[in-house]
Amino acid sequence: MIKINNISKSYKATQALKEISLEIQKGELHGLIGPDGAGKTTLMRILMTLLLPDSGNAQMGGLDVVKEYRKIRRKTGYMPGRFSLYQDLSVEENLRFFASVFGTTLEENYDLIREIYHQIEPFKKRRAGDLSGGMKQKLALSCALIHRPQILILDEPTTGVDAVSRQEFWEMLKKLQEKEITILVSTPYMDEANLCDRVALIQNGQLLEVDSPSNITSRFPGKIIKVRSDNMHRLIADLRRFKKAESAFAFGQYVHFTGTDNKVEPSELEIYLAGCNHENIEAEYIEPDIEDVFMKLMSTDKEKVVGEGERQEKE
Amino acid sequence: MKQLKSFIKKEFYHIFRDVRTMLILFGIPITQLLIFGTVIKNEISNVPVAIYDQSKDDVSLELSAKILSSGYFQLNENLGSIAGIDEIFREGTVKQVIIFENDFGEKLQREGVANVQLIADASDPNMARLVTSYTTGIINDYITKMHPNLQMPLRIKPEVRMYFNEEMKSAYQFVPGTMALILMLVSALMTSISITREKETGTMEVLLASPLRPVQIIVGKVLPYLLLSVANAFVIVFIGRLVFGVPVAGSFILLMLETILFITMALCLGILISTIAKTQLVAMFISLIALMLPTIILSGFIFPIENMPTVLQWFSHIMPARYFITIIRAIMLKGVGILFIWKETLILLGMTLLFISISVKKFKVRLE
Amino acid sequence: MEKIIEVNDMVKQFGSFIANDHLTFDVYxxxxxxxxxxxxxGKTTAIRILCGLSAPTSGDVKVAGFDIYRETEKVKKNIGYMSQKFSLYEDLTVSENIRFYGGIYGIPKKERKKKETELLQKLEMEEARDKLIVGLPLGWKQKLAFSVAILHQPKIVFLDEPTGGVDPITRRRFWDLIYEASADGITVFVTTHYMDEAEYCNRVSIMDEGKIEALDTPAALKQTYNSANMDEVFIQIARKPEAKKQ
Known part of the structure; x- marks a missing residue:
């Protein structure tokens, strides 16, 4: 449904996208995961025909993003990175406006947005600017869906939104997917990767990995030991000092430790840490998650990461 | 068409829900007009005048006495001949000379019409305008009071002449000038701000990603402000008439058509500004500095174009307001028809078309 | 243990809307x-009050030992603040920013120079000393913003979503700095949307509809709410029908 072929894009000195290629199937819920400035927004804007790529090409539903931009705009729904509805219009006025912009009406496509809109309908007379973060997001999604798009492009819909609203939002996306809408969604939250069919990990304008979350984590080369003790700060410092340590990063209440080779045993760490006067030590192997993978992939070209200016992704 | 309709509806929501927009649209024009008006209009008292009475009959003497006893004027000199007029104006001792023609009373009696000439020192145009209009007022008052029962209307025809500034360049001009300024400013400023606001809040990104065409967005932005600006023009003409007594001598419909043309031109200019400016602040700066100042200074609104250095005179030719001021002055004050102003109208029309086509061309269908 | 923040029955009302509904808690x-x-x-409202930017409607609040109503200036001197949105001047250089913040907190000139050198060394940013903030990577900016916020050795530093949008490694390096500050005795008061970061805290409070619904160590909260992680705890507390919230 979406086909991206060797797309590159630069803003003045910074290269935002470096020869990106990606294919997204019909009906897929595809994640684009990476930190701010990785190139997510640029890529989405190119797909939304809002930016021209410097080189390469892309098709949305078989339509070229440069030549057939008008047709694409009719068929896709888009939610930009920041809340982009009219704050001084009410919920209903926003929705009706966007419906008419796409030459349709709220009534015509009510069934598609019913479940989402239903939750904000009690406040349809309220100005959009007065809504809570979670409700704004629902309204924005309703507006993006009002013309029954085949493809939905969502740029960081869950950023700055609390955990509850985030969870609800992903539930809504799952339901939309059942209606055969192809969804490309970007997020800086690594834990959301598991909710996607497939994800593309993006960093510094390059795709680090594209696959299903489980395939990605299963390819993780090393072994991860999760460790805890009573003093987190000292634990991290001591683990990093361990002679066979490659990395030690906090993950929730644990520290995820990777060794320079796969021969580091949890028991070995326990002994070492006991020697450093840690108490209530726990150490055991765990399965890596997307965040572990991302960090691993990042650190392999870390030299590149450090020292490069922030991408002026948002103009 | 439905798209456009709902776009316009949306624009009206924006306008009516924003206090600041409403204030700029309606508050500023009215206050500006009143300020300009009152600054120019001030009370007069004991203005030195000279009288040259060629008939010295009952009527002319009575009228002279009435003028001098009004408190507005003070007799400086009774002239014996017309030759001294130039001299006393040069000295600056009097502001007005009143000349009664020969056989004033008799002519009034016999023909129903008598002439009195009012010559004012128009080096201070506002003062000159006030002085002559006060005098005219007193004369008219005298007629109606003296002969209330007369069937045939008696008329004393005050013939006003402006000395030094024959055409009285700035009197009565503040209404046409202010109208041009306000319409220019409000139209260009409001459209450019409302478009750049959409850029700033990110809603433009959504509009661009929709099937809306640039023309639809532009027309959707222009139409609401056109309507409001026309309403504004009505208010200005109305206040000019009611508060300052500025008449509309010519066709009101022609006046409004020309006004709509000028507003459309200003709106297109506003759109043009918004294609350059990325933020509301920049749009405001461009509108104020690049439009308002030249409009005030170079359009002939305050400073007569004839007195400007040649370079500035040349510049004034590209000021749309210059043509508009000429047009409305001609319609409102001189009462002329399209035959006398077709050239200016064509120039405005040309400018409008130019700005529209550049705007549509420059309006980006993408973000960069 | 010394209390750095003492909040007793604090209420903040905007018209009929109660943003903070009788909050009571201490931070050590x-x-x-x-x-x-x-x-x-109601988080932002509460943080504003604690930073001395707005006065509560009622209740006793002490920050760094000073009364929030009467000793606002002293409160401000003893706190640091960093938010995701604003902290550093983008058009000034790294060094100029450090000097500016040193200046407004009245650090003597000699000491300021020394601190600047130390800080740049610690952050490994000596080479970037004369570079404009605007060109720096987001991760660097955040680290610098944090360091600047604690330059004057405040008793407590408020961090309002300090790690939004950064990559996972930078995020963790940032937490290294937080731990370090805490080990130096600086109290850290932090808001975040990353629930795994909640686990890094000594204690966590969870607000909902203007009230503090839960306050305890992450481990105890997980036990109380019978959850595997803080994400579940949070959702249990805050997930109510949207309609009720309005």
Whole structure:
């Protein structure tokens, strides 16, 4: 449904996208995961025909993003990175406006947005600017869906939104997917990767990995030991000092430790840490998650990461 | 068409829900007009005048006495001949000379019409305008009071002449000038701000990603402000008439058509500004500095174009307001028809078309 | 333990809307205190009060030992603040920013120079000393913003979503700095939307609809709410029908 072929894009000195290629199937819920400035927004804007790529090409539903931009705009729904509805219009006025912009009406496509809109309908007379973060997001999604798009492009819909609203939002996306809408969604939250069919990990304008979350984590080369003790700060410092340590990063209440080779045993760490006067030590192997993978992939070209200016992704 | 309709509806929501927009649209024009008006209009008292009475009959003497006893004027000199007029104006001792023609009373009696000439020192145009209009007022008052029962209307025809500034360049001009300024400013400023606001809040990104065409967005932005600006023009003409007594001598419909043309031109200019400016602040700066100042200074609104250095005179030719001021002055004050102003109208029309086509061309269908 | 923040029955009302509904809690010296809540739960209002930017409607509030009503200036001198949105001047250089903040907190000139050198060394940013902030990577900016916020050795530093949008490695390096500050005795008061970060805190409070619904160590909260992680705890507390919230 979406086909991206060797797309590159630069803003003045910074290269935002470096020869990106990606294919997204019909009906897929595809994640684009990476930190701010990785190139997510640029890529989405190119797909939304809002930016021209410097080189390469892309098709949305078989339509070229440069030549057939008008047709694409009719068929896709888009939610930009920041809340982009009219704050001084009410919920209903926003929705009706966007419906008419796409030459349709709220009534015509009510069934598609019913479940989402239903939750904000009690406040349809309220100005959009007065809504809570979670409700704004629902309204924005309703507006993006009002013309029954085949493809939905969502740029960081869950950023700055609390955990509850985030969870609800992903539930809504799952339901939309059942209606055969192809969804490309970007997020800086690594834990959301598991909710996607497939994800593309993006960093510094390059795709680090594209696959299903489980395939990605299963390819993780090393072994991860999760460790805890009573003093987190000292634990991290001591683990990093361990002679066979490659990395030690906090993950929730644990520290995820990777060794320079796969021969580091949890028991070995326990002994070492006991020697450093840690108490209530726990150490055991765990399965890596997307965040572990991302960090691993990042650190392999870390030299590149450090020292490069922030991408002026948002103009 | 439905798209456009709902776009316009949306624009009206924006306008009516924003206090600041409403204030700029309606508050500023009215206050500006009143300020300009009152600054120019001030009370007069004991203005030195000279009288040259060629008939010295009952009527002319009575009228002279009435003028001098009004408190507005003070007799400086009774002239014996017309030759001294130039001299006393040069000295600056009097502001007005009143000349009664020969056989004033008799002519009034016999023909129903008598002439009195009012010559004012128009080096201070506002003062000159006030002085002559006060005098005219007193004369008219005298007629109606003296002969209330007369069937045939008696008329004393005050013939006003402006000395030094024959055409009285700035009197009565503040209404046409202010109208041009306000319409220019409000139209260009409001459209450019409302478009750049959409850029700033990110809603433009959504509009661009929709099937809306640039023309639809532009027309959707222009139409609401056109309507409001026309309403504004009505208010200005109305206040000019009611508060300052500025008449509309010519066709009101022609006046409004020309006004709509000028507003459309200003709106297109506003759109043009918004294609350059990325933020509301920049749009405001461009509108104020690049439009308002030249409009005030170079359009002939305050400073007569004839007195400007040649370079500035040349510049004034590209000021749309210059043509508009000429047009409305001609319609409102001189009462002329399209035959006398077709050239200016064509120039405005040309400018409008130019700005529209550049705007549509420059309006980006993408973000960069 | 020394109390750095003492909040007793604090209420903040905007018209008929109660943003903070009788909050009572203490924060101790050197603690990393996680201040969580859904959007619109009243976190920002509470932080503003604690920073001396707005006065509560009623209740007793002491920050760094000073009364929030009467000793606002002293409160401000003893706190640091960093938010995701604003902290550093983008058009000034790294060094100029450090000097500016040193200046407004009245650090003597000699000491300022020394601190600047130390700080740049610690952050490994000596080479970037004369570079404009605008060109720096987001991760660097955040580290610098944090360091600048604690340059004057405040008793407590407020961090309002300090790690939004950064990559996972930078995010963790940032937490290294937080731990370090806490080990130095600086109390850290932090809001975040990353629930795994809630686990890094010594204690966590969760606000909902203007009230503090839960306050304890992450481990105890997980036990109380019978959850595997803080994400579940948070959702249990804050997940109510949207309609009820309005």
């Amino acid at each position: 010296k050197g603690e990393i205190f996680g201040f969580l809540g859904a959007n619109g739960a």
